[in-house]
Amino acid sequence: MDASLLTIQPTSAEPIYRQIVEQLRRLIAGGQLVPGDLLPSVRDVAGFHAVNPMTVSRAYSLAESEGLLERLRGRGMAVAAITRSAQTPGQRLALLEPQLAALARQARELELSAEPVLQRLSKLMGNGK
Amino acid sequence: MDASLLTIQPTSAEPIYRQIVEQLRRLIAGGQLVPGDLLPSVRDVAGFHAVNPMTVSRAYSLAESEGLLERLRGRGMAVAAITRSAQTPGQRLALLEPQLAALARQARELELSAEPVLQRLSKLMGNGK
Amino acid sequence: MDASLLTIQPTSAEPIYRQIVEQLRRLIAGGQLVPGDLLPSVRDVAGFHAVNPMTVSRAYSLAESEGLLERLRGRGMAVAAITRSAQTPGQRLALLEPQLAALARQARELELSAEPVLQRLSKLMGNGK
Amino acid sequence: MDASLLTIQPTSAEPIYRQIVEQLRRLIAGGQLVPGDLLPSVRDVAGFHAVNPMTVSRAYSLAESEGLLERLRGRGMAVAAITRSAQTPGQRLALLEPQLAALARQARELELSAEPVLQRLSKLMGNGK
DNA sequence: GTGGTCTAGACCACG
DNA sequence: GTGGTCTAGACCACA
Numbered sequence: 001m002d003a004s005l006l007t008i009q010p011t012s013a014e015p016i017y018r019q020i021v022e023q024l025r026r027l028i029a030g031g032q033l034v035p036g037d038l039l040p041s042v043r044d045v046a047g048f049h050a051v052n053p054m055t056v057s058r059a060y061s062l063a064e065s066e067g068l069l070e071r072l073r074g075r076g077m078a079v080a081a082i083t084r085s086a087q088t089p090g091q092r093l094a095l096l097e098p099q100l101a102a103l104a105r106q107a108r109e110l111e112l113s114a115e116p117v118l119q120r121l122s123k124l125m126g127n128g129k
Numbered sequence: 130m131d132a133s134l135l136t137i138q139p140t141s142a143e144p145i146y147r148q149i150v151e152q153l154r155r156l157i158a159g160g161q162l163v164p165g166d167l168l169p170s171v172r173d174v175a176g177f178h179a180v181n182p183m184t185v186s187r188a189y190s191l192a193e194s195e196g197l198l199e200r201l202r203g204r205g206m207a208v209a210a211i212t213r214s215a216q217t218p219g220q221r222l223a224l225l226e227p228q229l230a231a232l233a234r235q236a237r238e239l240e241l242s243a244e245p246v247l248q249r250l251s252k253l254m255g256n257g258k
Numbered sequence: 259m260d261a262s263l264l265t266i267q268p269t270s271a272e273p274i275y276r277q278i279v280e281q282l283r284r285l286i287a288g289g290q291l292v293p294g295d296l297l298p299s300v301r302d303v304a305g306f307h308a309v310n311p312m313t314v315s316r317a318y319s320l321a322e323s324e325g326l327l328e329r330l331r332g333r334g335m336a337v338a339a340i341t342r343s344a345q346t347p348g349q350r351l352a353l354l355e356p357q358l359a360a361l362a363r364q365a366r367e368l369e370l371s372a373e374p375v376l377q378r379l380s381k382l383m384g385n386g387k
Numbered sequence: 388m389d390a391s392l393l394t395i396q397p398t399s400a401e402p403i404y405r406q407i408v409e410q411l412r413r414l415i416a417g418g419q420l421v422p423g424d425l426l427p428s429v430r431d432v433a434g435f436h437a438v439n440p441m442t443v444s445r446a447y448s449l450a451e452s453e454g455l456l457e458r459l460r461g462r463g464m465a466v467a468a469i470t471r472s473a474q475t476p477g478q479r480l481a482l483l484e485p486q487l488a489a490l491a492r493q494a495r496e497l498e499l500s501a502e503p504v505l506q507r508l509s510k511l512m513g514n515g516k
Numbered sequence: 517g518t519g520g521t522c523t524a525g526a527c528c529a530c531g
Numbered sequence: 532g533t534g535g536t537c538t539a540g541a542c543c544a545c546a
Contacts, residue, residue, distance in 0.1 A: 203531030461546030
């Protein structure tokens with residue numbers, strides 16, 4: 001598990017710590033990181049990507065507080081065994097409500113009808129899934 | 130052209146001034162605002178939405194510097210004549226692409242299938258439209 | 259003397275009233291307007307160029323206070339008989355000092371040497387004059 | 388890179404924030420600021436020139452939106468990598484054209500011949516340079 | 517430490 | 532009436 005696992009774009013509008021957390025979230029959800037996997041150390045990641053160690057540390061801490069990672073004292077951070085998927089699909093959908101409402105409003109401002117928007121979104125989501 | 134034209138969410142992560150600029154961009158692209166239309170005055174918008182006039186002014190100035198609006202001295206701000214309104218629906222849909230992509234990504238992270246998300250969005254958009 | 263004598267660009271960054279004053283100054287300096295000439299009425303100018311009569315009036319008043327124009331009661335505004343050219347050339351050059359200093363500073367910021375700047379200015383001034 | 392890099396004239400008709408943006412544009416075009424150079428912090432500039440930090444911030448933001456500067460989060464603002472510095476002297480001279488034209492016009496209005504104006508400017512620029 | 521955003525309130529320029 | 536500029540000061544996000 002080396003530091004090159006992560007991709008960081010320092011010029012992006014998205015904060016670096018959030019880039020890391022989001023990537024971890026995806027890597028875990030996608031199975032590229034499985035429970036128990038050890039993450040590269042803060043120092044390694046910071047050195048490899050030339051970012052502030054505090055930023056990496058902050059990302060790890062945030063991921064830990066979300067239950068994505070767990071701290072193994074003396075060994076580092078590892079992917080947590082506990083998953084968040086215990087929530088019901090309805091609860092998870094509810095988390096998207098603000099984004100969905102914003103999207104609906106924006107489409108209305110653009111005088112777009114529902115059909116093309118839904119079609120495009122469907123495509124982006126891989127509608128077979 | 131009254132101040133209720135704009136929607137402002139003070140609690141959003143997006144800065145107020147940018148919410149305004151983005152909305153103007155969409156309203157113009159969608160043709161709800163056409164070249165020459167006079168916008169509500171800075172003071173009207175500020176009063177109506179209970180925000181600081183300078184915040185609105187900043188939005189208008191930015192929109193002007195982007196070529197969206199033009200100043201009619203002593204009369205206010207108007208939708209610029211040289212504007213890329215009257216876009217095709219496809220071009221307008223493209224303006225939503227980042228939001229759609231983000232939504233798709235988030236749904237994937239939440240392990241949500243396309244169907245319930247599309248259904249909810251469809252309802253929010255008034256799917257008959 | 260009709261209203262078409264003046265050119266007004268409402269979209270210019272230069273205030274309308276100043277556009278008018280500056281044009282009057284030039285027209286008088288250039289001899290196109292000679293002392294005694296009657297100017298078009300405020301109402302004519304305002305109507306012809308679709309600007310606010312108050313703006314034209316303000317310009318005329320300003321020109322009057324500068325000694326460019328004089329008010330002939332019941333007849334309107336006329337080019338003043340008194341000229342300002344009584345000043346010595348040295349005094350007039352002194353009026354340009356701030357602009358000259360600013361230009362020198364800007365040229366320095368651009369790492370431009372004196373020669374090309376002087377050459378260009380000379381050309382613009384019609385160096386034979 | 389200290390705050391004395393910039394010159395601010397609080398009494399000028401040109402807004403302070405624009406004075407800053409224009410100076411940055413020239414300093415970058417002239418090569419005195421090269422891509423990657425870190426600018427003095429908003430607080431330093433504000434303190435040094437006794438202006439409000441927000442005024443400086445506004446200037447930096449504008450310069451960023453123009454592509455002149457880029458934000459290095461947590462470190463400050465730097466001259467953008469994608470920049471049109473290294474211009475030819477001719478291109479740099481062109482940036483002064485509006486000022487030169489205005490000066491020529493004003494000299495003409497003041498009935499000044501080219502010679503004394505050029506002489507004075509030459510002196511101000513240190514004509515040996 | 518860095519810049520970003522917002523407020524409250526003043527004053528100015530323009531029409 | 533319109534928008535523009537600036538100040539003083541607060542709070543936040545990010546590194």
